[in-house]
Amino acid sequence: MESAFLLPDPDDDDAADFWRGTARGELLVQTCAACGQRRIPPRPMCPACRSLQHRWDKLSGCGTIWSFVIAHPPLLPAYQALAPYNVITVALDEDPKLRLVGNLIARPDGAINEIDPATIRIGEPVRVVFQQVEDVYLPRWIVGRGQ
Amino acid sequence: MTSTIKDRTAIVGIGQTAFGKGLDASELSLACQAISLALDDAGLAPSEVDGLAMFSMESGREVEVARNVGLGDITYFGEIGYGGGAGCGAVGHAAMAVATGQCNVAVAWRARKRSAKGSRPWANVNARLGGSNQWTRPFGLLRPVDEVAMLARRYMHEFGCTRDHLANVALAFRKHANRNPNATMHEKPMTRADYMKARWISEPLCLFDNCLETDGALAVVLVSAARAKDLKQRPVYLHAFAQSIPRQHQVMTNYFTDDPLLGPSWACARLLWQHSDFAPRDVRVAQLYDAFSPLIPLSLEGYGFCGRGEGAAFTNDGALEWPNGRLPTNTAGGGMSEAYVHGFNLVLEGVRQMRGTSTSQVDGAESCLVTSGEGVPTSALLLRR
Ligand SMILES: [Zn+2]
Numbered sequence: 339m340e341s342a343f344l345l346p347d348p349d350d351d352d353a354a355d356f357w358r359g360t361a362r363g364e365l366l367v368q369t370c371a372a373c374g375q376r377r378i379p380p381r382p383m384c385p386a387c388r389s390l391q392h393r394w395d396k397l398s399g400c401g402t403i404w405s406f407v408i409a410h411p412p413l414l415p416a417y418q419a420l421a422p423y424n425v426i427t428v429a430l431d432e433d434p435k436l437r438l439v440g441n442l443i444a445r446p447d448g449a450i451n452e453i454d455p456a457t458i459r460i461g462e463p464v465r466v467v468f469q470q471v472e473d474v475y476l477p478r479w480i481v482g483r484g485q
Numbered sequence: 486m487t488s489t490i491k492d493r494t495a496i497v498g499i500g501q502t503a504f505g506k507g508l509d510a511s512e513l514s515l516a517c518q519a520i521s522l523a524l525d526d527a528g529l530a531p532s533e534v535d536g537l538a539m540f541s542m543e544s545g546r547e548v549e550v551a552r553n554v555g556l557g558d559i560t561y562f563g564e565i566g567y568g569g570g571a572g573c574g575a576v577g578h579a580a581m582a583v584a585t586g587q588c589n590v591a592v593a594w595r596a597r598k599r600s601a602k603g604s605r606p607w608a609n610v611n612a613r614l615g616g617s618n619q620w621t622r623p624f625g626l627l628r629p630v631d632e633v634a635m636l637a638r639r640y641m642h643e644f645g646c647t648r649d650h651l652a653n654v655a656l657a658f659r660k661h662a663n664r665n666p667n668a669t670m671h672e673k674p675m676t677r678a679d680y681m682k683a684r685w686i687s688e689p690l691c692l693f694d695n696c697l698e699t700d701g702a703l704a705v706v707l708v709s710a711a712r713a714k715d716l717k718q719r720p721v722y723l724h725a726f727a728q729s730i731p732r733q734h735q736v737m738t739n740y741f742t743d744d745p746l747l748g749p750s751w752a753c754a755r756l757l758w759q760h761s762d763f764a765p766r767d768v769r770v771a772q773l774y775d776a777f778s779p780l781i782p783l784s785l786e787g788y789g790f791c792g793r794g795e796g797a798a799f800t801n802d803g804a805l806e807w808p809n810g811r812l813p814t815n816t817a818g819g820g821m822s823e824a825y826v827h828g829f830n831l832v833l834e835g836v837r838q839m840r841g842t843s844t845s846q847v848d849g850a851e852s853c854l855v856t857s858g859e860g861v862p863t864s865a866l867l868l869r870r
Binding site for chain 1: 613614615616617618619620621622623624625626627628631634635636638639642684685686687688689733735738740741742743
């Protein structure tokens with residue numbers, strides 16, 4: 339099926355459990371079952387100890403903005419329709435060296451172009467929400483820590 | 486550690502097609518034209534060529550190149566991956582092959598047609614994403630400029646780099662292109678005001694922080710240092726060569742490492758200088774990979790021309806500009822103002838500087854650093870007279 343948005347394959351070899359987690363409203367991080375090192379993005383082998391065994395730990399879903407861009411055209415049509423929009427990288431509270439790319443939104447069902455770019459700040463605390471796009475739930479982020 | 490290839494090979498021929506947009510010729514045809522010109526420049530017959538090194542992204546394959554140009558029996562061929570990181574790598578592999586006797590006359594090249602189907606890395610919109618793209622593309626981080634802008638914003642935040650610093654980079658290379666009749670931007674001057682009012686592409690990066698889109702091809706011919714002495718051009722010796730995939734690196738979206746602003750140039754530089762008789766302070770001209778302006782301060786730091794976090798300030802006071810800068814850089818205009826042929830034009834400008842034939846010739850420069858893509862598995866060369 340051709341999608342207007344570029345979406346992950348929810349059955350990806352390494353990431354299927356992550357995408358199953360987002361569908362349940364959980365932010366999971368792949369963790370080595372032998373030495374406990376967490377890793378993003380997920381992969382088959384632990385680079386610290388070469389174990390092939392891993393588990394998925396649930397994170398708080400809280401982090402801070404590490405960096406961001408505001409994308410302008412030319413872009414693929416589905417994204418161009420939303421431009422200019424933000425893309426942020428979030429450093430996760432459990433370990434600031436664990437980062438995820440996402441978008442800053444104003445409300446759980448908000449769009450990625452609703453935040454005034456001039457208000458986005460590196461270091462701002464954010465919390466995760468999950469938005470369904472077709473059959474995938476994408477992590478996006480809202481400023482602040484409370485519900 | 487002693488390098489076994491130091492000064493043992495030389496670039497003895499260079500060739501390039503015209504640069505343009507939407508050229509009629511195929512990538513294969515462009516490659517053959519550039520190689521043919523480089524062989525003529527060297528005064529060598531195609532039948533003497535027995536080594537080939539190219540980018541893995543090249544659409545004209547070795548077999549076709551050999552059949553078209555009329556090359557001899559090929560006894561070495563190799564490919565380097567990761568796009569813009571491959572230019573110096575291809576030349577370095579050709580040099581290693583010559584230095585170790587796997588071949589005698591080696592050619593390295595890059596031909597590119599931006600208009601070619603699928604040539605844009607973000608062109609494939611049909612498939613569901615696997616691998617590293619699934620962590621960035623769904624959120625609208627689509628183009629290389631978006632990927633670099635994310636690092637650039639962080640770099641600006643951590644180290645006080647400003648748009649004025651990025652303008653220093655763009656303006657220096659434009660000035661050099663204005664002196665180079667072969668450059669796309671030869672007759673197109675640019676002011677700081679032009680830069681500041683340019684449209685955004687991916688904030689904090691604007692149109693003039695981006696390289697050009699160029700069709701064209703370039704090639705170099707290498708032989709042993711002994712053979713080079715008998716040929717018609719002044720030999721340009723390949724003094725040092727290095728490549729690097731730094732630990733835990735992720736191509737273009739290196740946001741997941743402990744320190745994402747320590748890019749591939751750092752590991753590449755370590756080996757390059759270890760193998761070199763020159764230190765950064767000895768180098769008076771450089772060709773630094775410039776697909777995007779923020780790569781320049783990052784590379785200046787990585788290759789040791791200044792300390793960590795000092796790359797932006799290094800660009801002040803015309804430091805990158807010919808003739809009076811501390812380090813005239815991209816003296817033909819680079820990817821941002823001469824042509825963007827995946828950085829291979831930087832190799833040829835390095836050769837011209839060592840021959841003494843650049844349109845922005847740096848007097849008395851004994852060596853020239855040439856680098857390939859920062860942000861991808863990369864490579865670098867130190868050329869010398
Ligand atoms: Zn482990």
